[in-house]
Amino acid sequence: MPAPDPSAHSAPLRGPLRLLSPAGAVQEPERLEIAAAHLRSLGFRVHLGAQALARAQRFAGTDAQRLRAIHAAARSRADVVMMTRGGYGLTRLLQSIDYDLLAQAIKARKQMWVGHSDFTALQLALLAKTGAVTFSGPMASYDFGEKRPDDITVDSFLDAVDGTLEAVGFACDDAPRGLDVEDVLWGGNLALVTSLIGTPYLPSAKGVLFLEDVNEHPYRIERMFGQLLLAGVAQRQKAVLLGQFTGYKLSAHDAGYDLDSAVQWLRAQLKPHGVPVLSGLPFGHVRTKLTLPHGVRTRVVRDGQEVFLFFPHAHH
Template identity: 35%
Template sequence: MKRPPSLQFNDRAVILSPAGKIDGYVVRDAAAVLDSWGLCPEISENALGDIGRFSGSVAQRLSDLQKAFDDPEVRLVFCSRGGYGTVHLLGKLDFSGIKRNPKWVVGYSDITLLHAALQTYGIASLHGPMAQHFSDEGAEDIAVRHTKSILAGQPVKYRIPVGEKNSHLNRKGEATGRLFGGNLSVFCGLLGSKYARIPNGGILFIEDIGEVPYRVDRMIHQLKLAGIFRRISGLIVGQFTGYEEDNQMYSPLSESIREAVSEYDFPLCFNFPVGHVKLNFPLIMGGIAALRIEEDFISLIQ
């Protein structure tokens, strides 16, 4: 797995919108943060478009992304937001340019599709905050600072205190493997495609927003039936937000996940700071990760 080169002063960064539409001020705020890092940000031609729920037609969104992938001078492809629509582009993208000149691709949520596709071509990428987060929280936000640090070549070193919420569901242990996954519903949508490569002994992480518990339960069992839990060495459950517990289910959402994987012995943790939340810590997709889960802390190093 190739890790793209660390960003340097005056490197070019392209902000684009491969899925949903976004307000212009949000993108301009994000560009200002990238500029403060010493980069040269530019906003792609169709990044601020508006066609229904999308930032542009399939051809427009594809054009922006393909140009950024192909341009050897572009060092960072920064996705403005997720939403829905990246799936329209996967079968049409040519990855030969980014294979020759690997560059960082940053985003999460619907951008899970790009991360998975890049991993099939041996290129690591960054699951991390996007333009709205940069705009709302600013350059001094901890997740933004972690993003800057990783893109500059610093290692990922997280030591997360275990809080009271769902701590009883954690399963202690250590695991080392290639990190993969991302948004649960988006990742499940890739199963059966050539982009759903499951690394043997990999560490899976999942997060989601707005999915009611029975749908999450169905997707967890979909992963189970696909044999994914038999092949991983660790499972990180991030933040599941924007839902209400369902009293018609046997168990609350987190407990239902724990029950679904109870027959396996891999280390397991809940409430890791990744997802549609302010504490959305960046993670290197496709990078080797060392996960350690103890009674009072969770550590992850890449």
């Protein structure tokens, strides 16, 4: 366990934060201890239940255990429910989750649910079934389990927690000049978004779609882009924001085909539909990530060489 942050005594009290493992098993328990210490230093009262460290094969407990943990988190007095990690497992539970219970906690009690990666499946399902707003952002083991969490990641998360998240900006030189569109921000992990096409758990959103992924070769990324196109999803968007696509390896067989090739292909397919594709969003399986309100009406504006996202109703 690391020593407490010396600034902890000046951190504002922020209420209870519950750590939840709804998908993959936590592989490095010591990272959760580090994360809990960091979160306490930020003023949170951290609850780490036994289920968070449970294991059944590759999962954080059986399907029944993880389902109970999700529902228990919604019934708890936690102000924030943070995922410990992603992995795989939430799609196994989508047909059994009590969405009304979760939506009641989020809408009536202002409970904030935050994470990324496999958590995308639950976010999409909640938005499709209830319209509930969740947050795409850091997770305990991945982000706060670092000896020194990224400052931008921490600050953006705290802005969301404290209700001061009004806008974020990032460098982007491929946004069309004069860009100014507004609609619902939604998306997340590309593989999870495409896996829910044709199911009741994908929102029928005409909005601003943001995407990221990890360990997917560019041709697989392009194939998933293609699935969004063939299903008519991509063409309905006001804009597509691309986060970070990391962890892949190119080979000699690619012969110059790379991630940029896949992005340019998507951009060419969407150009006739007037849907801009913007790159550089600081979000994904990377250390520096913004916290984004999933399901909130968002304005996207280009100003100089930057793009800004404005969240007039992001306060949970």
